[in-house]
Amino acid sequence: MATIDFARPTAPNQDKRWRIVESTMRRVGHHPRALIETLHTVQEAFGYLDRDALRYVAASLHVPLSRAYGVATFYHYFTLKPAGQHTCVVCTGTACYIKGANQLLGALKSMLKVEPGETTGDGKVSLLAARCLGSCGLAPAVVYDQEVAGKVSAEGLRARVAQWMSHDA
Numbered sequence: 429m430a431t432i433d434f435a436r437p438t439a440p441n442q443d444k445r446w447r448i449v450e451s452t453m454r455r456v457g458h459h460p461r462a463l464i465e466t467l468h469t470v471q472e473a474f475g476y477l478d479r480d481a482l483r484y485v486a487a488s489l490h491v492p493l494s495r496a497y498g499v500a501t502f503y504h505y506f507t508l509k510p511a512g513q514h515t516c517v518v519c520t521g522t523a524c525y526i527k528g529a530n531q532l533l534g535a536l537k538s539m540l541k542v543e544p545g546e547t548t549g550d551g552k553v554s555l556l557a558a559r560c561l562g563s564c565g566l567a568p569a570v571v572y573d574q575e576v577a578g579k580v581s582a583e584g585l586r587a588r589v590a591q592w593m594s595h596d597a
Contacts, residue, residue: 436458436488437484437487437488439484440480440481440483440484441480445473445474446473446484448469448473449466449469449470449473449484449485450488452465452466452469453466453485453488453489458488458489458490459489460489460490460491462489463485463489463491463495463496463499464499464503466485466488466489467485467496467499467500467506468505470485471505471506471507475507475510475511476506476507476508476509476510476511477500477506477507477508478508482496482497482500483496504558504559509547510547510551511547511554512547512548512551512552512553512554513551513552513553513592514552514553514554514572514573514589514592515553515554515556515571515572515573515574516536516553516554516555516556516570516571516572516585516588516589517556517557517558517561517570517571518532518533518536518544518555518556518557518558518568518570519557519558519559519560519561519563519567519568519569519570519571520533520557520558520559520560521558521559521560521561521564521567522560522564523564523565523567523568524560524561524564524567524568524569526567527567527568527579528568528582529567529568531582532568532570532580532582532585533555533557535582535585535586536555536585536586536589537555539586539589539590540553540555540589542555543555544556544557545557548593552592552593553589553592553593558571561576563576563578565578566578566579567579568580570585572588
């Protein structure tokens, strides 16, 4: 009779950040209900969810890989690609849309040669679009590296992003 190995999966690599992820899973007893919380921990620790991370979390929590991937692609918070050095999130909610969010997105798409959800080839800037930032009084709103800016003009947006592109930091 064949034996079944119930040993815990090993982390994808020796990176110490996996200890944080393992701590999250251990706290909830490696239960499948911890999938979203664990994926959040991985994203916070590594910045994105890659295939190895999804496989490891799925195996550790005893959920099908398809479920882990489904959760990761359903929620907009999760990303499967590494972010650029800088992130620019344009709000496309109703108030921002009325105040010119599409023009802002168009200016960035033209300038950076990427679509929302993509990162420039040099890895400097990730362009994202959000349904609503909850800053309607600041419309149109943009988040530059986790800092909300309001009443953004296309010229101001281009200047900020051009500054990012011209610096190595």
